[in-house]
Amino acid sequence: MSKVYRRVIHWFRRDLRLTDNTSLLASISSADEVVPVYIVSNWTGSNLWTGPKRQNFLCECLASLSSNVEHLGGQLIIRQGNAMAELLKLAKDAEIDAIFFNEDVDPFGQAVEAGLREKSTIPIHSFQDATLHGPNEILKGDGTPYRVYTPFSKRWLPVEKRRSAGRPSSIKTPSDLESLPLPTLSHWGLEKEDWELPKGGEKAARQRMSEALGHRISRYDDTRDIPSCPGTSRLSQDLRWGTLSIRELYHKAVKTGSEQYLKELGWREFYFQILYHFPEVLSYEFNQDWRGLPWDKPGKNFEAWKSGQTGFPIIDAGIRELLKTGFMHNRVRMIVAMFLTKDLHIDWRLGEQFFAQHLLDGEIASNNGGWQWSAGTGADAAPYFRIQNPWSQTKRFDADGEYIKRWVPELEMVDPKKFHTPPEDGQPLAEGYSAPILDHNAERKQTLDIFKKHRSQQK
Numbered sequence: 001m002s003k004v005y006r007r008v009i010h011w012f013r014r015d016l017r018l019t020d021n022t023s024l025l026a027s028i029s030s031a032d033e034v035v036p037v038y039i040v041s042n043w044t045g046s047n048l049w050t051g052p053k054r055q056n057f058l059c060e061c062l063a064s065l066s067s068n069v070e071h072l073g074g075q076l077i078i079r080q081g082n083a084m085a086e087l088l089k090l091a092k093d094a095e096i097d098a099i100f101f102n103e104d105v106d107p108f109g110q111a112v113e114a115g116l117r118e119k120s121t122i123p124i125h126s127f128q129d130a131t132l133h134g135p136n137e138i139l140k141g142d143g144t145p146y147r148v149y150t151p152f153s154k155r156w157l158p159v160e161k162r163r164s165a166g167r168p169s170s171i172k173t174p175s176d177l178e179s180l181p182l183p184t185l186s187h188w189g190l191e192k193e194d195w196e197l198p199k200g201g202e203k204a205a206r207q208r209m210s211e212a213l214g215h216r217i218s219r220y221d222d223t224r225d226i227p228s229c230p231g232t233s234r235l236s237q238d239l240r241w242g243t244l245s246i247r248e249l250y251h252k253a254v255k256t257g258s259e260q261y262l263k264e265l266g267w268r269e270f271y272f273q274i275l276y277h278f279p280e281v282l283s284y285e286f287n288q289d290w291r292g293l294p295w296d297k298p299g300k301n302f303e304a305w306k307s308g309q310t311g312f313p314i315i316d317a318g319i320r321e322l323l324k325t326g327f328m329h330n331r332v333r334m335i336v337a338m339f340l341t342k343d344l345h346i347d348w349r350l351g352e353q354f355f356a357q358h359l360l361d362g363e364i365a366s367n368n369g370g371w372q373w374s375a376g377t378g379a380d381a382a383p384y385f386r387i388q389n390p391w392s393q394t395k396r397f398d399a400d401g402e403y404i405k406r407w408v409p410e411l412e413m414v415d416p417k418k419f420h421t422p423p424e425d426g427q428p429l430a431e432g433y434s435a436p437i438l439d440h441n442a443e444r445k446q447t448l449d450i451f452k453k454h455r456s457q458q459k
Contacts, residue, residue, distance in 0.1 A: 005031040007094065007174065011087060011101040012038045012076075013109065013242075015129055016061045017202040018068050020164040020245035022129040027100035030125075033172050035094055036069055038062060039087070040080040040183050051357040052190045053326040057200040059183050061241050064201025066182055074171030078180040084115045091122060094177060098122050102129035102242075105272050106364045107279040130239075131269055132161045132246055135276035138269075145277040146270070149380040153266045157259075164248040196325045197360065198237065205243035208235060209252070218256040220264075227317075227329035228402035233261070234327070237360035239268070271369035274379045281368055285377035290384075293377070293454055295347040301437050302346055305339070306354060308408070311428065311436035313419045314394045315339050317407035326360035329403070335393050337374035342387045343443040345450065348375035376451070384451040387444050395420035408433070 008031040010024045016038075018024065027034050043050065066076040079086045087099060103126045104110055117124050128134045138156045139145055146152035185192055198204065212233040216223070223231025238244040246265070253261055278286060285291045304310050308319035318332035328336065333355075340351045352371040356362050372378025376386070398404055401416030410433040411419075418429055428435045 003030060005097040007031060007033040007096055008098045008100055009035045009037055009096050015102045015242035016065045017243050019167045020248055022127040023100045023102040025165055028168050033174055035077055035173060036074060037077040039083040042081060048353055049356045053195055054360050054362055056185050056192060057360050060200030061243055063182050069171055072171040074173035077177055080180055083112050088119060098125060100125045102127050105130050131272055132250055135273050145273055147379055149270050152270050153263055156266050161250055162247055164245055202243045205238035209244055213252050217253055217258050217261050220258045220261040225331045225397055227332050227398055240361040240363045268366055271365040275365040286372055286379050287377050289458055290377040296345040298346055298350055301344050304437055309434045311434040312390045313404040313408055313411055314390050317404045320407040322358050326358060331397055334374055335388050335390055337371055338388045339390055341375040342447045343438055343440060385448060389440055391421050
């Protein structure tokens with residue numbers, strides 16, 4: 001794009017990087033001056049779909065981005081409030097000729113974009129950046145979206161993926177613009193707790209990507225299901241906040257030879273497509289046959305689950321890892337989610353919300369897709385009668401108890417073989433640890449009865 005504007009805005013959102021940032025590069029090439037801006041939300045801590053750990057990570061990403069922009073000669077402008085109103089005000093005050101941004105992938109962000117296009121009196125330029133393919137690029141032969149992953153994947157994998165576009169060499173920003181200070185946790189009246197969080201920002205994300213490509217992704221097929229092993233990429237938060245380019249990661253991952261990892265990136269795009277075409281999944285079961293399932297009211301067992309005090313070691317380890325790190329191993333996520341929905345009979349929406357409060361990535365589409373998959377209600381979901389047994393899953397994926405003992409220190413001196421089956425006497429596995437709060441086999445039978453009864457009532 002030739003330089004057709006004097007001054008434009010690039011609105012940073014979930015693209016907090018300089019490398020291969022589609023909208024940023026387009027804005028720089030189209031204008032003499034670029035105003036890079038991030039709009040801080042009016043989150044007060046009462047919003048149940050994010051939490052302090054993720055806000056802390058965001059603050060670090062913004063600090064890193066600000067430094068990187070300044071290094072190229074520009075300035076990151078911070079504003080706070082309603083995104084559409086703040087952008088329109090900045091555009092008027094700074095005599096902006098056009099607004100550039102990368103499109104969001106969830107309906108909330110898309111609604112803001114639609115409002116901005118409706119209200120703006122200057123040109124709006126938006127770009128696909130967070131995904132390898134747009135939601136209407138990978139469709140069935142009849143033009144409808146895929147509802148099952150495997151045929152989607154077979155169509156998605158061979159399609160050529162756009163290459164990374166590099167990094168800008170300079171950014172020229174007007175010198176007379178006011179900016180709010182970079183936010184910190186104290187901005188929301190919060191203090192950093194004793195978490196174990198990865199560092200936010202593009203530099204840290206690129207270091208993680210190099211480590212993952214060099215040591216983990218090539219062995220991904222063999223190690224991805226072992227929670228004690230650093231066998232997953234651990235890049236989900238970086239893709240969520242856009243401190244990494246999905247295009248750069250994909251093409252570098254191709255060279256590792258792990259088709260399984262590429263398919264995992266495909267799951268990410270599959271869930272994006274599901275959310276785009278079926279936004280009702282945020283409120284209802286994707287599979288309409290399961291709408292109206294009876295769920296138990298959350299009570300003391302739900303509180304035990306949320307605090308990692310269920311007496312099921314693999315469940316408690318997963319929850320405690322999440323609370324401490326903002327991350328939970330993917331295999332453990334499935335076990336933990338299925339335990340909530342199939343053993344505790346608690347609505348998957350409550351688990352989805354709890355994860356959203358604590359995960360650093362908190363990717364709306366993937367979080368929803370994973371929870372509905374585990375509940376048996378989603379796209380290409382596990383059938384309702386597939387109910388993972390936490391004890392046998394432990395024997396299969398954490399036989400030596402290394403993962404469990406890392407996160408549940410009360411069990412450090414317990415023979416790991418005792419994690420493979422429920423205690424015969426129903427007593428705690430160690431002093432100071434909880435007794436199992438339920439009998440898995442009994443709850444499994446009840447779940448099967450609930451789903452069968454519901455299905456018969458739909459006929």
